[in-house]
Every structure is written in structure tokens, then in C-alpha cells.
Amino acid sequence: MAKILFVVNPISGDIDKEELIEDLMTFCRQHEFPAELFKTTGEKDEEKLKGKIKAYDPEIVCAVGGDGTVSLVAKSVVKTDVALAIIPQGSGNGLSKDLGIPQNFDEALQLLVAHQKLSIDTLDVNGLLSIHICDMGFNALVVNRFCNGDTRGPGAYAWIAMQEFMGYEPKKYTIMAEGKTIFEGEAFMITVTNARAFGSNAAINPTGVINDGNFEICILEPFPKASSLGILYRLYTDTIDDSVYTHRFSCSAATIINHSGEMSQIDGEPEDLGNQIEFTVQHKSLKVILPLPEE
Numbered sequence: 001m002a003k004i005l006f007v008v009n010p011i012s013g014d015i016d017k018e019e020l021i022e023d024l025m026t027f028c029r030q031h032e033f034p035a036e037l038f039k040t041t042g043e044k045d046e047e048k049l050k051g052k053i054k055a056y057d058p059e060i061v062c063a064v065g066g067d068g069t070v071s072l073v074a075k076s077v078v079k080t081d082v083a084l085a086i087i088p089q090g091s092g093n094g095l096s097k098d099l100g101i102p103q104n105f106d107e108a109l110q111l112l113v114a115h116q117k118l119s120i121d122t123l124d125v126n127g128l129l130s131i132h133i134c135d136m137g138f139n140a141l142v143v144n145r146f147c148n149g150d151t152r153g154p155g156a157y158a159w160i161a162m163q164e165f166m167g168y169e170p171k172k173y174t175i176m177a178e179g180k181t182i183f184e185g186e187a188f189m190i191t192v193t194n195a196r197a198f199g200s201n202a203a204i205n206p207t208g209v210i211n212d213g214n215f216e217i218c219i220l221e222p223f224p225k226a227s228s229l230g231i232l233y234r235l236y237t238d239t240i241d242d243s244v245y246t247h248r249f250s251c252s253a254a255t256i257i258n259h260s261g262e263m264s265q266i267d268g269e270p271e272d273l274g275n276q277i278e279f280t281v282q283h284k285s286l287k288v289i290l291p292l293p294e295e
């Protein structure tokens with residue numbers, strides 16, 4: 001039976017985890033899975049988790065939290081044989097949705113019994129790992145304010161986005177890939193991703209494939225406020241390519257000059273990536289636990 005380490009974030013998604021931890025342990029006893037628990041504290045979690053994985057030597061490390069918790073586990077198991085499982089308990093749960101992992105607790109837990117393992121691509125961003133979405137511009141600002149605020153949950157994120165939207169000034173970027181400049185100018189946001197959609201289900205990269213050896217750069221140029229609803233509609237109907245304000249470019253390596261030097265975000269966590277940001281795909285570098293293919 002697979003040896004499992006559960007990594008539980010006690011604060012993610014504003015959800016109390018005590019009862020849930022009981023359920024996890026009962027489930028493992030019922031299925032005779034050897035299992036241990038690692039609770040995050042928000043302080044030196046990566047260092048402590050790596051130590052725990054080395055000592056316990058699990059086959060599966062299961063993230064029980066939001067995108068930040070999933071990212072923490074991914075950093076600890078990337079380029080190893082240890083597989084990442086996800087029980088979504090966050091505000092957005094972006095990667096788990098993109099991977100087709102059930103959002104319901106009991107269904108996600110059942111994946112530990114019957115699943116397939118798939119190796120997916122990740123991104124190296126100035127030496128940091130991105131498993132889902134890295135962006136610069138408007139969303140990064142909202143993520144930054146969300147992470148520094150006191151309130152969690154999807155409502156808090158949407159509230160901050162509404163507050164910031166009206167006054168947001170687009171920033172200047174230069175994007176180079178495959179030996180040429182592919183974009184130079186102002187943008188509302190630049191999203192670099194291997195996946196399809198944000199945790200809100202807004203599909204910024206509707207044709208993204210998570211293990212094809214390429215990632216996409218999605219440019220949302222400045223747009224009149226009157227066009228916002230139209231852009232939102234396109235994001236939620238997989239038709240963002242039809243907008244005159246967007247471009248997508250597929251590549252395996254790129255450099256972005258973020259002229260304003262404003263904060264970026266990687267997988268839901270604010271990051272100061274400086275002015276020059278280098279992206280490289282890490283092909284099939286992360287093993288993930290997924291639902292069995294449909295028959």
C-alpha cells in the first residue's frame with residue numbers, strides 16, 4: 001500500500017481542518033495506507049517539508065490546501081519519483097481544477113485508492129518553480145494585496161479585484177522568445193502558463209496542454225473599461241482568442257522585461273522577480289495523481 005504524507009494548511013480557504021484531518025486518518029486506517037501528517041505553519045515550510053519527506057520517504061505527498069500548499073509540495077517533490085496528490089481546500093484551487101481533480105473532499109480522497117500517475121511540465125522562472133500560472137500586471141497586484149490582507153476565500157479575492165480595477169494603470173513589457181522580440185508595449189497583464197485557466201475558471205489559455213513541452217505567453221493589452229464585460233465573457237466561454245486585446249504565443253523558453261519592476265505572482269504567491277524574468281519549460285518534471293481515464 002502506498003505510503004502517504006498529508007500536507008495540511010490549517011488556514012487555506014478559511015476552512016477549519018480539524019474534522020477533515022480526522023477524516024483523512026480514518027480513511028487511511030480503513031484502506032490500510034501508512035500515513036503521516038505535516039501541518040504547515042507559514043514559516044520555513046519548504047525547508048521543514050523537504051526534511052520530513054527525506055525522513056519519511058513517502059510514495060505520495062498529498063497537498064490539502066490551496067494553490068500555495070500545492071506549490072509548496074510541488075517544490076519538494078519536483079524531479080523525483082514521489083507523486084503529488086491534491087485535496088483542494090483553498091480559495092482558487094487553480095491547478096487541481098485544470099487537472100480535472102474533483103473539488104469535492106470525499107471524491108478527491110478516493111483518488112488515493114484508484115488513480116493514474118501523469119508526468120506534467122513545470123516552468124523554471126528565474127530559478128523558481130511554477131506549476132500553474134505566473135503573471136505580471138493586474139492579477140499579480142490583486143494576489144499581492146490578497147496575500148497581505150487578513151481575509152481569505154474567493155470573495156475576498158473578487159472584492160480586491162473590483163477595488164483595484166478602476167484605477168489600474170497598464171505597465172510596459174518587452175517579451176523575447178525564439179530569438180526575436182514578440183511584444184513590446186503596455187499591457188494590462190501578461191500571463192505565462194502551461195495550463196488552461198485560473199482558479200476562478202477564467203480560461204486565459206484555452207488550448208493549453210500541460211505536458212506538451214511548451215508553455216504559453218498570454219498578453220492582455222490595455223482595453224477601454226467599456227470592454228471589460230466582453231473580455232470577462234470571453235474568458236468564461238473559452239473564446240479569449242477572439243478578443244482584439246489579446247495575443248497568445250507558444251514557446252519553450254522566453255525572456256520578459258518587466259520595465260516597471262512591479263511584483264509578479266507565481267501560483268498564487270507574490271514574487272519580486274525583478275526587471276528581467278527568464279522562463280524555461282521543465283518537460284515532464286512533476287508526477288501527479290489524476291483520476292483514471294474515462295472508459
Ligand SMILES: Nc1ncnc2c1ncn2[C@@H]1O[C@H](COP(=O)(O)OP(=O)(O)OP(=O)(O)O)[C@@H](O)[C@H]1O
Nearest residue numbers: 012013040041042065066067068069090091092093
Ligand atoms: N499555519 C499557517 N498560518 C498562517 N499562514 C499559513 C499557515 N500555513 C500556511 N500559511 C500560508 O498560507 C499560504 C498558502 O495558502 P493556500 O494557497 O494554500 O490557500 P489559499 O490562499 O486560501 O487558496 P488559493 O491559493 O487556492 O487561493 C502561504 O502564504 C503560507 O505561507
